[in-house]
Amino acid sequence: MSTQQSLPKYLQISELLIRDIAAGRLEDGARLPTERDLAAQLSTSVGTLRKALSELERQGLLERVQGSGNYIRSKSEVNSIYSFFRVELLEGGGLPRAEVLDVSKQAKPTEFPYFGSNNEGFRIRRMRYLNDIPAVLEEIWLDANHAKTITPADLNEALYVYYRKSLDLWITRVEDRIGLQPKPTWCPEYLHLNDTTVCVDRLSFDQRDQPVEFSKSWINSDVAQYVARIK
Amino acid sequence: MSTQQSLPKYLQISELLIRDIAAGRLEDGARLPTERDLAAQLSTSVGTLRKALSELERQGLLERVQGSGNYIRSKSEVNSIYSFFRVELLEGGGLPRAEVLDVSKQAKPTEFPYFGSNNEGFRIRRMRYLNDIPAVLEEIWLDANHAKTITPADLNEALYVYYRKSLDLWITRVEDRIGLQPKPTWCPEYLHLNDTTVCVDRLSFDQRDQPVEFSKSWINSDVAQYVARIK
């Protein structure tokens, strides 16, 4: 049988604090109780608590100041903000790879924005890899008006290429919104996501500037310390 | 006099190992002695050694495998292990262009992370253009130890090229954090930013892996043509 163990205590604590931040119970700038006090409240040792706090610091949610205290640094406001950001992967080096996890036709969730008149859509779930590291979990919804069926075999090439070649559908523009959202319930075990994680919502528009596709991308929090160089 | 303190022991150890890797004394794939043995060799405790190893892991130089051992990972892919989105402009039009708005020497804001021992830094503010559209507003801080003066004329070429040619400073690694931050007060009228906007904080490291530069980039929310590429 599987020996599915509960998370280590230090991760349980960091996730607890993250939820408190996301829910607004801990606001930006707030100072935590002293480590000894907080450890006592949580029935843990100072060392374990410190490891949890280090995790928060690594995620940029906490600033730790020796001699002073631990301060929340939440870049919140997340939900209400509209930011446009297009995230794609590069060809050079290893090809960016995507593995299709599931394809199905479903009724569109009611909370989604408008992306076509059909009540149903094709739902594609896939994992994108960067250098063979699972990096981004995606759920892509295409309005059902644009295809009779879609199978994983159709998706061997880039999605937009498939749209163009097989569906006569050109994506000419996208709008992205970045924010924090809950981890999806269908996230595979091998991709580590926090309970609340960075998520990009994308609405894609066709050649007539009509919205035809909506997608959500959850970014691997282990891969969330970014980087690179400006060319 | 300067209060040059010795580094904490755990950092001394991680730097020692980094030098061994850089010098080829520890090759890619090599397995370190067990933590207890290595700690004994280095006359330290297992806990302190583990903290040093965590630092190496954070830098992508070490892979730690429970039940097996600690393995050197010194491929030139060091940067990409950490993930990393390479933010560039989409090809298409002309060369990416940057306009220097202001250069001055200032005391470093206290809330900035450590990027050199000098209390002052050179502050460079500039606008980057994408196809002649103002796209990214940048504020770059270089630790004042690295130059006597900097003038806009120095910055005609790419910043890192200037660093290398004129300041004998190589940027070998950067760490970026993406988040949402307030629009800067000095944002020119002609760049449209939301009150809260996507911001990338970048800490850059020199050839000795010391942080020497810190920058903040605010991204024009109207511009959807950004591509985040991985190196």
Add this chain to the structure above:
DNA sequence: AGGAATTTGTGCGTATGTATC
């Protein structure tokens, strides 16, 4: 200005859990 109190950082030791070989 300066010293005491507070608070986080470093370092050590030990015991136990869990994955690998």
Add this chain to the structure above:
DNA sequence: AGATACATACGCACAAATTCC
């Protein structure tokens, strides 16, 4: 199944930075 090796967890002492008086 046993041995080995890293991961987690606890506790303590002291150092260093900050804050308060």
